[in-house]
Amino acid sequence: MRERKFKKRHCKYCELKVDAIDYKDTNILKYSLSERYKIMPRRLTGNCKKHQELVNVAIKRARHTALIPYVVDTKNVVEIPFETITSYR
Amino acid sequence: MTSYETLFVVKATLTEQEIAAQITKIKDVLAKEGGELIATNDMGMMKLAYPVEKQLRGYYTVLYYKVNGASIAEIERNLKINEDIIKFLTIKYATKKELTQFDKQIASIGKGAKKTPIVAEAPVAEAPVAEVAVAEVAPAVEATEA
Numbered sequence: 001m002r003e004r005k006f007k008k009r010h011c012k013y014c015e016l017k018v019d020a021i022d023y024k025d026t027n028i029l030k031y032s033l034s035e036r037y038k039i040m041p042r043r044l045t046g047n048c049k050k051h052q053e054l055v056n057v058a059i060k061r062a063r064h065t066a067l068i069p070y071v072v073d074t075k076n077v078v079e080i081p082f083e084t085i086t087s088y089r
Numbered sequence: 090m091t092s093y094e095t096l097f098v099v100k101a102t103l104t105e106q107e108i109a110a111q112i113t114k115i116k117d118v119l120a121k122e123g124g125e126l127i128a129t130n131d132m133g134m135m136k137l138a139y140p141v142e143k144q145l146r147g148y149y150t151v152l153y154y155k156v157n158g159a160s161i162a163e164i165e166r167n168l169k170i171n172e173d174i175i176k177f178l179t180i181k182y183a184t185k186k187e188l189t190q191f192d193k194q195i196a197s198i199g200k201g202a203k204k205t206p207i208v209a210e211a212p213v214a215e216a217p218v219a220e221v222a223v224a225e226v227a228p229a230v231e232a233t234e235a
Contacts, residue, residue, distance in 0.1 A: 020190040024096070024132070024151070065096055065178050066147065069138040 013051035021054045023061035026068055032059065036072045090125070090155040092191050097168055097177035101134060101146035108148050111173050115152070118167045124156030128195045141175045153195055 012031045013021070021028060032040050032047060032055045039059055042052045062068045099111045112129075119126060132149035141147070156164070161179060168177040182191040 020186070020193075022190075022194065061178060061180070063138075065149075065176050066098065066137040066139060066141055067135075 010046055011048040011051055012045070013055070014048055018051065021051070021058040023058040023065070024067065026062060029055060029059055029062060029068065031055075033068070037069050091158055092127075092153070092155050092182040092188060093161065093179055094151060094153050094182065094191070094194070095164065095168075095177060095179045096149065096151045098137075098141070098147035098149055098175050100142075100144055100173050100175055101148060102144070103148075103173060107173075111171070112150050114171070115164070115167065118164055119152070119154055119156065122156055122160035122163055124154045124160060124164075126152060126154045128153040128198055130198045144175055147175060153191065 013028075016028075018028065023029070032045055032052070034040055039056060042049070045052075047055065059068070063070050095115075097115065099108050103111070116126060116129075130151040130153070132151060134146055134148050137145055137147050158181075165177070165179060168174050182188050
């Protein structure tokens with residue numbers, strides 16, 4: 001029997017009582033992103049359908065506005081995930 | 090009049106005054122179209138997640154406003170033809186639920202916007218690999234120069 005990589009959990013967004021997900025708030029998006037910045041499926045994260053739909057839209061918007069990367073591979077490495085988004089002033 | 094939010098990114102190669110001029114330019118277009126600017130959120134200079142038009146940094150600004158739907162095309166046209174603006178995104182807030190979110194976002198401007206705490210995460214496994222690659226290349230370049 002293959003070991004399950006992720007435990008089935010409760011929806012993080014339900015626990016935080018989020019009613020809308022803003023694409024500019026990248027910290028909240030990270031619960032649904034893999035380390036290669038892919039959108040994690042609900043079966044692994046345990047998100048509820050309502051929040052998964054919200055987060056999907058938010059992630060795609062954040063990608064479009066260059067807040068989070070589309071792809072992360074050996075040629076395009078993010079040294080510290082989610083820490084790249086900092087003001088330098 | 091519908092509520093909208095527009096985010097745009099100005100090139101980082103410009104000086105501070107030039108960036109400010111670009112922002113006022115867009116605000117002027119909005120005013121000309123009869124829009125009502127509610128709030129502005131200057132997110133400041135940020136690193137882009139991936140290079141855009143060979144730029145690695147950009148100045149993020151978010152405008153919250155009310156305008157007739159037909160004017161959006163004109164605003165977006167202006168953003169599109171401007172070569173100093175590398176990215177833009179307009180979002181419509183129409184339903185009751187979305188509008189409460191709209192007001193919430195305006196209220197949260199300048200309060201360190203991000204509510205969720207940053208949780209330290211293990212760095213991506215590829216990171217050291219890339220560093221090694223760079224280190225290997227560097228001495229080779231020096232050797233050829235000598």
